[in-house]
Amino acid sequence: MDILKTKSQMREWSKNKKTESKTICFVPTMGYLHQGHVSLLEKGKPLCDELVISIFVNPTQFGPNEDLDDYPSNIEKDLDLAQKAGVTAVFLPDKKNIYPENFQTEVKLQYLPGFLCGKSRPIHFAGVATIVTKLFNIVMPDIAVFGQKDYQQLQIIRQLVKDLDFNIKILEGNIIREKNGLAMSSRNAYLSKIQRKSALCLSKSLDLARKLIAGGEKNPVTIKKKIETFIEAFPETIIEYVSLCNPENLEDIDRIEDKILVALAVKIGRTRLIDNALINPAQ
């Protein structure tokens, strides 16, 4: 497994692979890898000759009062997991290499960032779109895999690839959950034992939505209210949003007829967690 610490090393590596007609699959991450990341690597592994992961905590996607300085990190463990998952190259740049002095450009989508997480994290998706564009240009993958847990991010990346004519196939990886239903996230590391119990309110809310929809409930407002009441009963929870929306454009829906996205963001203590599910009333 090669470890490449600069943009030029990474680009050179990819160019060489391309000269050898090798295909590249790419999984961008911010490190502190867990089974969710590993599942993305496992999804990509059989599809290409080379499997590349990037580990970079991107400062431009964090707001001023967010957890950039506390973001968990364990590079040794990450490298071990990456190796075991069959990664052939790790891109491990530092901040200066990615954002040199006088860096000025931002990639900003006009519409999709205005919903869900974008409402409370106004600069987040411009940061994500900018770093992902840069990583795509540096790594030059044929395929890139993103997790469905960050559903809005996934939609934004799909749109970005279309709008900017990247010749990259975007694949999605399922949400990987702990046995109790908690969606895996690097941020789960912040939770105390009691907060971990409260954090189950997210996946359980999705179960509640599934149950209500299966029972014939068509009114999204009714479901939203029931979910909010349900979450409020768990200690240390502050709801940021509960949204029942169109899975393509993320707009709120008036009535549940077709497949919908139920998406949530809830603070458990100081830790902001997200989760979502696509629910089809016909199933």
Ligand code: PAF
């Ligand atoms: O999903 C993440 O970990 C990050 O948002 C990403 C895509 C690696 C960009 O920094």
